[in-house]
Amino acid sequence: xxxxxxxxxxxxxxxxxxxxxxxxxxxxxxxxxxxxxxxxxxxxxxxxxxxxxxxxxxxxxxxxxxxxxxxxxxxxxxxxxxxxxxxxxxxxxxxxxxxxxxxxxxxxxxxxxxxxxxxxxxxxxxxxxxxxxxxxxxxxxxxxxxxxxxxxxxxxxxxxxxxxxxxxxxxxxxxxxxxxxxxxxxxxxxxxxxxxxxxxxxxxxxxxxxxxxxxxxxxxxxxxxxxxxxxxxxxxxxxxxxxxxxxxxxxxxxxxxxxxxxxxxxxxxxxxxxxxxxxxxxxxxxxxxxxxxxxxxxxxxxxxxxxxxxxxxxxxxxxxxxxxxxxxxxxxxxxxxxxxxxxxxxxxxxxxxxxxxxxx
Amino acid sequence: xxxxxxxxxxxxxxxxxxxxxxxxxxxxxxxxxxxxxxxxxxxxxxxxxxxxxxxxxxxxxxxxxxxxxxxxxxxxxxxxxxxxxxxxxxxxxxxxxxxxxxxxxxxxxxxxxxxxxxxxxxxxxxxxxxxxxxxxxxxxxxxxxxxxxxxxxxxxxxxxxxxxxxxxxxxxxxxxxxxxxxxxxxxxxxxxxxxxxxxxxxxxxxxxxxxxxxxxxxxxxxxxxxxxxxxxxxxxxxxxxxxxxxxxxxxxxxxxxxxxxxxxxxxxxxxxxxxxxxxxxxxxxxxxxxxxxxxxxxxxxx
Numbered sequence: 001x002x003x004x005x006x007x008x009x010x011x012x013x014x015x016x017x018x019x020x021x022x023x024x025x026x027x028x029x030x031x032x033x034x035x036x037x038x039x040x041x042x043x044x045x046x047x048x049x050x051x052x053x054x055x056x057x058x059x060x061x062x063x064x065x066x067x068x069x070x071x072x073x074x075x076x077x078x079x080x081x082x083x084x085x086x087x088x089x090x091x092x093x094x095x096x097x098x099x100x101x102x103x104x105x106x107x108x109x110x111x112x113x114x115x116x117x118x119x120x121x122x123x124x125x126x127x128x129x130x131x132x133x134x135x136x137x138x139x140x141x142x143x144x145x146x147x148x149x150x151x152x153x154x155x156x157x158x159x160x161x162x163x164x165x166x167x168x169x170x171x172x173x174x175x176x177x178x179x180x181x182x183x184x185x186x187x188x189x190x191x192x193x194x195x196x197x198x199x200x201x202x203x204x205x206x207x208x209x210x211x212x213x214x215x216x217x218x219x220x221x222x223x224x225x226x227x228x229x230x231x232x233x234x235x236x237x238x239x240x241x242x243x244x245x246x247x248x249x250x251x252x253x254x255x256x257x258x259x260x261x262x263x264x265x266x267x268x269x270x271x272x273x274x275x276x277x278x279x280x281x282x283x284x285x286x287x288x289x290x291x292x293x294x295x296x297x298x299x300x301x302x303x304x305x306x307x308x309x310x311x312x313x314x315x316x317x318x319x320x321x322x323x324x325x326x327x328x329x330x331x332x333x334x335x336x337x338x339x340x341x342x343x344x345x346x347x348x349x350x351x352x353x354x355x356x357x358x359x360x
Numbered sequence: 361x362x363x364x365x366x367x368x369x370x371x372x373x374x375x376x377x378x379x380x381x382x383x384x385x386x387x388x389x390x391x392x393x394x395x396x397x398x399x400x401x402x403x404x405x406x407x408x409x410x411x412x413x414x415x416x417x418x419x420x421x422x423x424x425x426x427x428x429x430x431x432x433x434x435x436x437x438x439x440x441x442x443x444x445x446x447x448x449x450x451x452x453x454x455x456x457x458x459x460x461x462x463x464x465x466x467x468x469x470x471x472x473x474x475x476x477x478x479x480x481x482x483x484x485x486x487x488x489x490x491x492x493x494x495x496x497x498x499x500x501x502x503x504x505x506x507x508x509x510x511x512x513x514x515x516x517x518x519x520x521x522x523x524x525x526x527x528x529x530x531x532x533x534x535x536x537x538x539x540x541x542x543x544x545x546x547x548x549x550x551x552x553x554x555x556x557x558x559x560x561x562x563x564x565x566x567x568x569x570x571x572x573x574x575x576x577x578x579x580x581x582x583x584x585x586x587x588x589x590x591x592x593x594x595x596x597x598x599x600x601x602x603x604x605x606x607x608x609x610x611x612x613x614x615x616x617x618x619x620x621x622x623x624x625x626x627x628x629x630x631x632x633x634x635x636x637x638x639x640x641x642x643x644x645x646x647x648x649x650x651x652x653x654x655x656x657x658x659x660x661x662x
Contacts, residue, residue, distance in 0.1 A: 052563055053562075053563075054559050054562070054563070073562070074559070074562040074563050075562045075563070075564075075565045075566055075567055076565075079563075080563055080564065081559075081560070081563045083556050083559070083560055085554070085556055087554065087556040087557050087559070087560035089557060089560075089561075089575065090557075090579070091578045091579060100561070100564050100574075101564030101565045103565070104564075104565035148564065149563075149564075152564065152565070
């Protein structure tokens with residue numbers, strides 16, 4: 001397993017006095033669908049452009065397919081990119097666009113033609129060969145950009161927010177297609193997005209980035225269930241946070257004093273905590289039970305339903321709790337038929353295995 | 361388009377239409393009408409005749425100019441026409457050759473103070489066209505800057521006589537006069553090129569030179585074509601520059617038209633030559649645009 005397609009080793013990038021990337025180091029495995037997730041300005045696109053060779057790192061090393069990439073320009077790297085704006089050449093037809101990079105592949109005319117045909121079919125653009133860029137819809141442009149990059153058979157395909165310009169329905173369709181396309185061609189995809197739902201749907205692994213650093217690299221499930229810091233917890237999905245002070249550790253559990261919230265028990269984090277330390281107990285909204293009456297005990301909090309939204313398959317409750325600034329979000333499936341009207345007093349409870357301990 | 365917005369559009373265009381009608385259409389119509397008349401002395405004979413046109417194509421002994429035979433009874437206009445087109449073509453090629461790199465530099469290399477560079481570019485054009493032509497007379501003249509400079513350096517003893525009063529001087533002066541005008545359209549079409557297109561081309565395997573040939577050059581075509589026409593069309597008919605720096609050898613068709621109107625008292629023949637010249641230029645421009653597939657370029661790049 002130690003033959004990664006991409007090895008990023010201490011990459012740093014500065015623009016003047018601004019540090020866009022700070023000591024990035026991780027590997028991407030062969031055939032992986034890998035996402036770089038973060039808010040705009042977190043450095044994810046800069047990292048992608050460094051992989052493509054459009055930007056050069058200020059410090060650090062980059063290996064692609066076992067070869068160091070220092071001094072290798074974009075046109076001689078085994079990578080191809082799908083640009084956010086698609087960058088379709090306006091003076092060329094769909095076919096000419098898709099075949100653009102094939103002149104460097106030492107193919108005969110017939111082979112190049114066959115490869116282009118294959119790519120056009122792969123992205124379902126059959127019959128649009130002679131259209132020019134301005135005659136295409138957003139989704140079609142995206143397919144041209146995808147085919148143009150894939151036809152060169154890169155070792156790594158880089159995608160810079162390729163779906164962000166599409167409307168919601170088309171975007172969801174393209175997500176499915178992209179995922180199945182990646183399985184068909186078996187090429188490593190590095191996908192940049194700011195949309196956490198998109199990243200969770202598509203990726204094998206995700207690197208969450210912020211302020212030029214990588215916060216956590218994990219599977220979608222790992223990121224959602226076991227965020228390693230407050231930033232990841234808040235960026236991926238919704239998280240309820242209860243401030244508390246550590247009292248003691250008991251086996252795999254942290255027992256903490258939540259003040260007015262009573263005793264809160266959570267799962268021990270990877271980084272140890274010490275008694276007296278201020279922490280946050282973090283619980284996902286769908287892990288919280290809602291009941292009209294309850295007994296006292298750990299992980300039990302009383303509150304009042306401030307508002308509820310009916311979403312068809314599920315309902316979202318916002319529960320005001322004394323001693324907490326923000327209301328607690330609770331998602332309940334509507335198959336339970338257990339509902340609480342706005343203004344009613346309720347009890348919130350959750351299992352200690354669903355409660356994470358995060359550093360403040 | 362709705363009729364209301366059509367009306368708005370037309371009323372917005374109407375001042376331009378009126379000016380065009382008064383300053384372009386009316387003189388051209390007058391010129392066409394006049395070309396069917398005849399003149400003797402100061403008298404204009406207004407009976408319709410095709411004699412002026414017939415005279416331009418009447419066969420005769422003719423003359424030979426640079427190896428080309430002109431078997432015409434009155435070959436001067438035809439020779440000057442071909443000569444003017446050739447000189448304009450050379451001047452246009454020089455202009456594009458100099459303006460293109462300038463525009464490229466402005467669009468791709470200058471990142472700050474673009475406005476300042478533009479102003480610097482136009483500084484020579486704050487003086488009048490006539491003064492600029494005259495200054496070339498001083499540069500190229502018998503006792504001019506080049507000759508006295510070379511003499512001072514001891515490279516030549518006698519002043520060079522081939523600098524001024526010949527077609528070369530006319531072409532140099534024309535090229536210089538039009539460079540700044542042609543930088544702008546080329547610059548605009550280069551500036552408009554989305555830089556990610558260039559990144560995409562590199563990503564797909566293009567070296568810098570290949571990328572230039574496959575992306576930058578074709579996408580600059582609308583501006584380059586505009587600049588070419590902007591220089592070529594007016595320079596063919598120019599008569600000020602040939603008069604001032606051309607000498608007898610540097611005469612162009614415009615000089616002949618001017619002579620016919622003002623000195624030789626044959627305005628109808630001058631009018632006929634002007635009309636023929638206009639038609640030939642229009643035909644050449646049409647042919648040029650058709651050859652390079654202008655409609656396709658415009659449809660794609662816009």
